[in-house]
Amino acid sequence: MPWDLDENRPIYLQLMERIEQDIVSGKYNPGDKLPSVRDLALEAGVNPNTMQKAMSELERDGLIHAKRTSGRFITEDENMIKELKRELAQEHIRAFIENMRQLGFDINEIPELITDAAKGGQSNE
Amino acid sequence: MLGKQFKYDMRSLSRILLIVHAFVVVMAIIGSFFSNNSALFQSKESNMWIILFFLFYVIFISVAAFSTQLIIAVDFYKSMFSNQGYLTRTLPLKHSTTFLSKVLSGSLWCFIDLILIFLSIMFVFFSPAMLSEMSVTYQELTDSFQKELGYSLTTFIIFIGIYSTIGVISGVLMIYLSIAVGQLFTSHKILGSVAVYFGITTLTSLLSSGLMIPTGMFSVTSNVPSIDYRFLINSTGIFLVMYSVVTGVVSYILSLYLIKKKTDL
Amino acid sequence: MNELLKIEGLTKRYSGNLFALNDLHLTLNGGEIVGLLGPNGSGKTTLIKLVNDCLYPTAGTILVNGNPLGPESKEDIAYLPDCTFLNESMRVNNLLNYYQDFYNNFDKDKAWNMLRDLGINQNARMKTLSKGTKEKVQLVLTMSRNAKLYILDEPIGGVDPAARDYILRTILSNYSEDATVLISTHLIADIENVLDRVLFLKQGQLVLNSTVDEIRSEKGKSVDALFREVFQC
Numbered sequence: 001m002p003w004d005l006d007e008n009r010p011i012y013l014q015l016m017e018r019i020e021q022d023i024v025s026g027k028y029n030p031g032d033k034l035p036s037v038r039d040l041a042l043e044a045g046v047n048p049n050t051m052q053k054a055m056s057e058l059e060r061d062g063l064i065h066a067k068r069t070s071g072r073f074i075t076e077d078e079n080m081i082k083e084l085k086r087e088l089a090q091e092h093i094r095a096f097i098e099n100m101r102q103l104g105f106d107i108n109e110i111p112e113l114i115t116d117a118a119k120g121g122q123s124n125e
Numbered sequence: 126m127l128g129k130q131f132k133y134d135m136r137s138l139s140r141i142l143l144i145v146h147a148f149v150v151v152m153a154i155i156g157s158f159f160s161n162n163s164a165l166f167q168s169k170e171s172n173m174w175i176i177l178f179f180l181f182y183v184i185f186i187s188v189a190a191f192s193t194q195l196i197i198a199v200d201f202y203k204s205m206f207s208n209q210g211y212l213t214r215t216l217p218l219k220h221s222t223t224f225l226s227k228v229l230s231g232s233l234w235c236f237i238d239l240i241l242i243f244l245s246i247m248f249v250f251f252s253p254a255m256l257s258e259m260s261v262t263y264q265e266l267t268d269s270f271q272k273e274l275g276y277s278l279t280t281f282i283i284f285i286g287i288y289s290t291i292g293v294i295s296g297v298l299m300i301y302l303s304i305a306v307g308q309l310f311t312s313h314k315i316l317g318s319v320a321v322y323f324g325i326t327t328l329t330s331l332l333s334s335g336l337m338i339p340t341g342m343f344s345v346t347s348n349v350p351s352i353d354y355r356f357l358i359n360s361t362g363i364f365l366v367m368y369s370v371v372t373g374v375v376s377y378i379l380s381l382y383l384i385k386k387k388t389d390l
Numbered sequence: 391m392n393e394l395l396k397i398e399g400l401t402k403r404y405s406g407n408l409f410a411l412n413d414l415h416l417t418l419n420g421g422e423i424v425g426l427l428g429p430n431g432s433g434k435t436t437l438i439k440l441v442n443d444c445l446y447p448t449a450g451t452i453l454v455n456g457n458p459l460g461p462e463s464k465e466d467i468a469y470l471p472d473c474t475f476l477n478e479s480m481r482v483n484n485l486l487n488y489y490q491d492f493y494n495n496f497d498k499d500k501a502w503n504m505l506r507d508l509g510i511n512q513n514a515r516m517k518t519l520s521k522g523t524k525e526k527v528q529l530v531l532t533m534s535r536n537a538k539l540y541i542l543d544e545p546i547g548g549v550d551p552a553a554r555d556y557i558l559r560t561i562l563s564n565y566s567e568d569a570t571v572l573i574s575t576h577l578i579a580d581i582e583n584v585l586d587r588v589l590f591l592k593q594g595q596l597v598l599n600s601t602v603d604e605i606r607s608e609k610g611k612s613v614d615a616l617f618r619e620v621f622q623c
Contacts, residue, residue, distance in 0.1 A: 007579070007615070048562070049586050050586070050602070129492060133488065140479065388444075
């Protein structure tokens with residue numbers, strides 16, 4: 001199944017985000033070998049050149065490095081990954097806070113909303 | 126590449142033409158059976174059936190000859206100008222190679238058709254039994270032929286063979302040219318091709334006769350315009366053959382030009 | 391970067407002063423998947439037929455990998471027209487042999503495997519197959535050629551979504567860095583993620599030649615949305 005992509009934003013950015021997510025969530029472990037550009041492009045349902053661009057950007061950021069003939073590997077720098085995880089979380093949280101503000105909530109009301117939602121989720125299980 | 130194209134062209138034509146000509150052969154066998162058994166000619170009733178058969182046979186032969194031309198024309202049209210043209214025109218071949226292949230395959234089948242029909246007529250109408258019915262022996266036939274015209278039956282047959290071969294090729298080229306010209310029309314392309322075909326064949330015949338008049342080969346002074354067959358092996362024959370060659374070459378050049386430069390699928 | 395397709399001043403005029411294409415200039419390099427987009431009647435099919443020597447130009451030149459149109463350009467191009475172009479009385483395996491006979495770059499094994507994956511009976515005569523299956527056979531034969539330029543005219547037009555996915559996957563898996571795929575379509579949303587570059591054709595003129603990422607970053611919208619803007623009725 002092709003990856004779910006937003007049509008208004010550049011594809012390569014979205015591919016980068018998806019791969020970052022996969023790294024951070026543990027789908028790819030530090031030091032793992034990534035599938036080839038072609039295979040990943042095929043899986044994502046996108047143009048290999050676009051996937052290539054995403055990979056190059058991630059290489060520049062240091063998340064991925066290429067070993068000449070063996071392909072591309074995830075970084076073994078666990079700190080970098082942790083940092084990235086925090087950054088991504090912060091982005092989601094900032095967006096969440098903004099959404100709550102738009103609903104009219106004050107920032108102080110948010111922690112309670114969160115604990116309620118978490119408890120409610122647990123009692124439903 | 127020419128060989129490969131020719132192989133496929135022959136396959137495409139043979140699909141139907143083999144069946145048609147198988148029937149021609151079968152009819153010839155039946156017909157020659159009838160004509161070789163003069164015992165069957167005895168009763169009035171069986172005579173009627175036999176006459177009906179021969180009538181049917183003649184019609185059948187005409188249909189076979191016509192359908193050969195038609196199938197060759199249709200096959201050419203389909204592979205060059207219908208949707209199949211998208212495949213034919215995008216093969217890695219020169220247009221001249223493709224066209225030559227179709228000329229050769231069409232001519233070959235026309236020639237086979239001609240030979241088979243000629244042979245079947247020979248077997249049916251000029252079998253030994255028939256000849257004896259006409260109180261004529263083969264020897265008498267050839268002798269009187271030689272006496273009347275000044276050249277032997279064999280020479281005549283050879284000439285007819287050469288003229289027919291060239292005529293067959295020229296004829297196929299005229300069919301192809303008509304189809305190619307018909308494609309230039311924006312509507313009613315097939316009707317256009319048919320009209321062009323009749324136009325071209327009529328014009329070339331008229332031109333041929335017209336050219337023969339001043340040279341005396343074609344006499345218009347007697348009651349019936351006619352060819353003096355005594356000159357067939359000499360001047361008239363050579364003229365007819367050359368004329369066919371010229372019409373063939375012109376048709377070839379024009380057709381190829383239209384295919385290369387003026388085809389819109 | 392090799393100039394795979396170089397078109398200069400291409401014009402096609404029909405009787406009555408109708409210009410299907412007017413002074414078109416276009417250069418395509420290898421290694422791209424390019425979308426030729428435009429409404430019906432914009433000249434997409436005309437352009438494609440001209441490049442494939444199925445129409446004759448009024449003016450202009452076309453070079454395919456440096457060669458003018460002829461046997462070399464036809465060997466380099468794998469063309470999938472928008473109609474049934476195969477001889478319907480032939481069987482599927484005859485067609486495989488046919489392609490192998492004429493094209494040096496035809497990969498018969500690849501074609502055989504694809505047909506098998508699609509569950510197509512190789513002994514069947516084309517005329518016995520359904521329209522969708524015929525289209526798949528034609529696609530398989532075309533994509534089994536190792537050509538430099540693939541030209542697909544409306545390959546996903548009348549096809550169900552599953553088949554559409556299959557076709558796009560086939561195009562992607564055929565991707566090679568020297569070859570280019572030119573896809574003409576009006577179904578943009580389905581195909582946008584697969585394209586490198588798009589060409590907008592409007593009334594016989596090239597009005598846009600840009601990469602998909604450029605459009606999305608510079609204009610902040612999808613190609614589909616931009617198309618609707620450019621071509622609104």
